[in-house]
Amino acid sequence: MDRRDFIKVAGGTVLAGTSCTYAFRFLTSSSMSDAGVDSTLAKRKWGMVINLDKCKEDCTACLEACREENNVYHDEDDRWDINWIRKVKIEGKIGSATTEKTMILLCNHCDNPPCAQVCPVQATYKREDGIVIVDHHRCIGCRYCMIACPYNARFFNFKDEEHWINPDRPKRTHGVAESCHLCAHRLDAGKMPACVEACEKIGCGALSVGDFNDPESNVSKLIADNSVKRIREDLGTEPKVYYIGL
Amino acid sequence: MPNNTSDPKSGQVIIPVILIILILLPFGYSLVNRVIAQGSDRSEAFLERPDAKYENCIRDTEYMRYHHWELLRTVRVEVVRYGKRGDIRLDSCMECHPNRERFCNRCHEAVSLTPDCFGCHYYPEIFQPSSIESVTEKTELIPVPDTTVVDSILTK
Known part of the structure; x- marks a missing residue:
């Protein structure tokens, strides 16, 4: 066999081998993705609309409801405290006048979540219905998602929660990152998240959660009827939390 | 050169033997442990x-x-x-x-x-x-x- 023949045979073998592996991968991946996807989840796209005009300044009903529902760790020291949903004061300048406003911040459940992109173990991921969730079984506590999140919505469990407020729901142990999951367990069961229920209970109704894919849903109508803003839209994260009156 | 150290040939044998023993040590440890565990009433x-x-x-x-x-x-x-x-x-x-x-x-x-x-x-x-x-x-x-x-x- 001369050199020319050897190169022909070797090149042909390599080409055939690589094309076989790609063909095999293509065939298996297409059959596997059909089995794993739940069609009912994929139809929906959950998101939130917050009406800041209705939100009372000193009210903390949603914050407390979230803590009670999801066993969120509370500490007097701000360094260890975890708030899946929190209130901040923002100052705006219109001409010479300054305006103050309270605002609710939580995980924005981005369509293009930076936290999920950076997670080295795929513990953070976007569910089929658009909710960004942390799989705490898989989280290694590297805190990369906390650095990546532009909304500071991620928190790390520096300590173990000792009190089990709601035994029906799991708590988190020391060493995992966590954030709001839009009460995915309640949405799966056909209920509204704890913060939304608490807000309706006190008669504010500032928070509303619904399906963006459905043009008849409450959130789609709110977005169509009002002027809405999202925070840090310039980053291209496509957040799914809309604010009215920001 | 003065012969302060031992025969260089014996070093060629001893060092590999020590290395082999070190490599086999964990396997032997788990084997012994398994025998002990089978013998116990746990x-x-x-x-x-x-x-x-x-x-x-x-x-x-x-x-x-x-x-x-x-x-x-x-x-x-x-x-x-x-x-x-x-x-x-x-x-x-x-x-x-x-x-x-x-x-x-x-x-x-x-x-x-x-x-x-x-x-x-x-x-x-x-x-x-x-x-x-x-x-x-x-x-x-x-x-x-x-x-x-x-x-x-x-x-x-």
């Missing part, structure tokens, strides 16, 4: 039996005894990743096996497993729901999985 554990009217588990006893963790793991992935919330939950085990210490822990301790389910999921050590008053401390001697089964659990 191969059975007393577990609490549920009441007769709760005899029907979601799978048969033999499967649950050795593979309940596989079932729970599969369900976990389905719930967390795909949102398929079915009837199988860690909470539903609690209805028939209300006491974690007398049911889960005794077997886990016998095979020296420390699953971290209970760090986050509520399963009380002593818990008596009102629906099962009749559960008493009826215990049953069940065989603990042998060490090869435990090894396969740990490596998965």
Whole structure:
């Protein structure tokens, strides 16, 4: 066999081998993705609309409801405290006048979540219905998602929660990152998240959660009827939390 | 050169021998441990039996005894990743096996497993729901999985 023949045979073998592996991968991946996807989840796209005009300044009903529902760790020291949903004061300048406003911040459940992109173990991921969730079984506590999140919505469990407020729901142990999951367990069961229920209970109704894919849903109508803003839209994260009156 | 050190040829033999012994040491250690474990009487554990009217588990006893963790793991992935919330939950085990210490822990301790389910999921050590008053401390001697089964659990 001369050199020319050897190169022909070797090149042909390599080409055939690589094309076989790609063909095999293509065939298996297409059959596997059909089995794993739940069609009912994929139809929906959950998101939130917050009406800041209705939100009372000193009210903390949603914050407390979230803590009670999801066993969120509370500490007097701000360094260890975890708030899946929190209130901040923002100052705006219109001409010479300054305006103050309270605002609710939580995980924005981005369509293009930076936290999920950076997670080295795929513990953070976007569910089929658009909710960004942390799989705490898989989280290694590297805190990369906390650095990546532009909304500071991620928190790390520096300590173990000792009190089990709601035994029906799991708590988190020391060493995992966590954030709001839009009460995915309640949405799966056909209920509204704890913060939304608490807000309706006190008669504010500032928070509303619904399906963006459905043009008849409450959130789609709110977005169509009002002027809405999202925070840090310039980053291209496509957040799914809309604010009215920001 | 003065012959202060020993014969260079003996060094050529001793160093590889020491290296081989060091490499084989962990294998020998696990072999000895396994022999000791088989010889000891830690191969059975007393577990609490549920009441007769709760005899029907979601799978048969033999499967649950050795593979309940596989079932729970599969369900976990389905719930967390795909949102398929079915009837199988860690909470539903609690209805028939209300006491974690007398049911889960005794077997886990016998095979020296420390699953971290209970760090986050509520399963009380002593818990008596009102629906099962009749559960008493009826215990049953069940065989603990042998060490090869435990090894396969740990490596998965």
